[in-house]
Amino acid sequence: MNAVVFDAIKALLDEGKTPTVALTKSKLTQTIPLPVIIAAVSQYKNNPESIHNLAKQPQQKVEAVNNSSQLDRLEAKLDRLLALLENK
Template sequence: MSSDHEIYQIAAQLAAENKTPTVALIKARLTQSLPLAKVIKGLQSWQNNPKIAETSTPEVKTPRKADENTLTLAEVESLIEQAITPLKAEIERLKAKIS
């Protein structure tokens, strides 16, 4: 997540909690240390357009954590093969019908 996006998100969270977003409150919630000027600029941008948190997109997506719902490559290939097997059979049937 970009630092600007994080600042916007924190400001929006604070506003949702009925707190006035301030530089100090934002700095306290940041996941990384940022220069004061960057936090001030981000807060000012958010104050000028509070919906910026909704419209801005993070620069870097966080990778998904592997869990029981994550499929391995072999499982995906197997599922694909199962899905296309009937299609292959249909193609062969149609080829035979044409011939």
């Protein structure tokens, strides 16, 4: 999990709030891709004790996630364009 997302979830827990995607996103100090936020909140909800183990794990590189999400968006656009061309 990204350290920034980890900090946001930790801040919510310190406030006594249950982390949700929206609350976590509102606590972020920088732009993080939504899939990273969703994965982090899901991981926390599935195993609340995992938040303590996250500090020990190496951080994921946000750049790799940004690149893959950008690639996914480009592929989706290409698929839509191809579908439009096939219909004509």
